[in-house]
Amino acid sequence: MKRRKFIKKTALGTAALGLLGGMYTWKVEPFWLEFVKKKMPIQNLPKELVGKTLMQISDIHVGNRFDYQYIIDSFKKAQKFNPDFVVYTGDYVHYENKEQYKQLNEVLKHIVKGKLGTVGILGNHDYGKEWMEQDVADKISNQLENSGVKVLINEATEIEGLNIMGIDDFWSLNFDHKKALKNYDKSKANLVLCHNPDVCDLEGWNNYQGWILSGHTHGGQCKPPFLPPPMLPVKNKRYTSGKIDLNDGRTLYINRAIGHLWQVRFNVRPEVTIFKLEKA
Ligand SMILES: [Fe+2]
Numbered sequence: 001m002k003r004r005k006f007i008k009k010t011a012l013g014t015a016a017l018g019l020l021g022g023m024y025t026w027k028v029e030p031f032w033l034e035f036v037k038k039k040m041p042i043q044n045l046p047k048e049l050v051g052k053t054l055m056q057i058s059d060i061h062v063g064n065r066f067d068y069q070y071i072i073d074s075f076k077k078a079q080k081f082n083p084d085f086v087v088y089t090g091d092y093v094h095y096e097n098k099e100q101y102k103q104l105n106e107v108l109k110h111i112v113k114g115k116l117g118t119v120g121i122l123g124n125h126d127y128g129k130e131w132m133e134q135d136v137a138d139k140i141s142n143q144l145e146n147s148g149v150k151v152l153i154n155e156a157t158e159i160e161g162l163n164i165m166g167i168d169d170f171w172s173l174n175f176d177h178k179k180a181l182k183n184y185d186k187s188k189a190n191l192v193l194c195h196n197p198d199v200c201d202l203e204g205w206n207n208y209q210g211w212i213l214s215g216h217t218h219g220g221q222c223k224p225p226f227l228p229p230p231m232l233p234v235k236n237k238r239y240t241s242g243k244i245d246l247n248d249g250r251t252l253y254i255n256r257a258i259g260h261l262w263q264v265r266f267n268v269r270p271e272v273t274i275f276k277l278e279k280a
Contacts, residue, residue, distance in 0.1 A: 021266075025222070029265040031070050033077065033258065036273045038243065040211060041280035045189045046161035049277050054191075055083035056273040057112060058215030059123065061259030062104045063094030074258055075110040078272055085159070086114040088149060089215040089255060090123025090169060090195035092140055101139055108147040117159035120149040121166040123195040123216060131171045152193065154180040162277075163188045170196035178204040197239040197254050200246060209249035217241060219256035219268040229268065241268070 040054065055078065062068045093100040111118075128136030141151045150157055152166020154176045167180040177199055184190065184206045194200070197214040219241035220229020229240060238244065244252040256271040 025264050025266045029267075029269060030066065030260055030263050032265075032269050033074050034269045034271050035078075035081070036271050038253070038273060038275050039278055040275035041278050042162075042189050042191065042210065043280045044187060045277055045279045047279075049084075049160060049162060049189070050279055052084040052116070052277045053081065054085040054087065054275045054277060055081065055112065055114070056087050056089060056213050056253070056255050056275065057258055058089040058195075058255040059091040059218060059257035059259050060088075060107065061091055061094045061125065061257075061261065062107050063096060063100050065094050066260060066263040068103060068107055068259075071107050071259060072110045074270075074272065075107070075112050078112045081274055083112070083114050083274065084116045085162070086112050086118045087164070087191075087193055087213060088118075088120035088144075089193055089213055090121050091125045091215060091257075091259075092120075092123070092144070093125055094259075094261065095125055095128045095133075095136060101143065104140065104143055108143060111147045111149070113148050117157075117162075118149050119157060119159070119164050119166065119193070120144055120151050121193045121195055122151065122153070122169050122172065124169045124171040127169065127172045131169070132173065134173055137172070137174075152180075156180070156183060158188075161189055163190045165190065165192045167192065167194040167199060170194075170199050175199075177202065178206070181206040181208055184208055196234065197252055198234045198236055200239075200250065200252055201236055205250070207249075210251070212246075212250055212252045214239075214252060214254045215257055217254055217257075218260060219254070219271075221260055221262070221268050222264060222266040223268050225267060241271075 156165040192212045223229035
């Protein structure tokens with residue numbers, strides 16, 4: 001009798017724990033945003049930019065997979081940091097149909113902008129179904145531009161002496177990292193935006209030295225403690241999240257994303273990164 005009671009209690013306890021864990025993974029962690037602060041040493045940084053902040057926001061994934069009021073609320077929290085630069089590293093929507101344009105417009109009313117500049121690149125989801133729809137990418141780019149985000153399609157822009165090169169998405173119709181890096185000038189203060197970190201392993205970086213900001217992986221969204229996440233949409237499984245030294249003068253930073261593909265996160269909280277610029 002005693003043993004049977006014990007087994008029953010253990011089973012009930014395990015079920016309750018499982019339920020709690022499930023609720024946490026579904027309802028709590030996906031919306032538990034973390035502002036991660038990092039230093040970003042840049043070669044040739046003009047002295048006027050020393051100490052300025054650069055905020056990275058990635059993968060907002062506006063659509064029907066989760067309540068995007070969370071993105072609006074997160075933007076409101078991010079505004080309070082009053083960043084000097086804001087960079088968006090792609091995947092603005094979870095594209096299903098034209099409804100996402102309306103939803104994105106709603107969110108873009110609250111967009112976080114930098115005092116000095118706001119720049120973005122596109123991700124695979126911004127290219128619609130199978131990443132093949134140019135008209136979807138054009139529409140999303142227009143919406144971003146109208147909201148004050150300069151969208152870089154394999155091109156560069158210089159703001160207050162910081163040269164930002166934006167690579168269009170790896171899986172998209174227009175991917176051309178060589179074009180984006182063609183005019184790379186080592187004597188400038190440079191930064192690269194690249195949605196998918198797998199691009200780092202390709203040839204054609206024109207001896208680029210400096211930081212590369214990526215998104216795309218969402219950090220894997222769920223990860224057992226002390227182990228790598230089991231699901232990552234990249235070939236190079238080293239590219240999970242955080243700062244990775246590529247050992248050739250390039251430093252990769254992969255943001256864990258603010259939104260998600262599925263409303264589940266465990267041990268991989270959503271992230272907005274705030275870099276403080278310094279001279280390398
Ligand atoms: Fe994404």
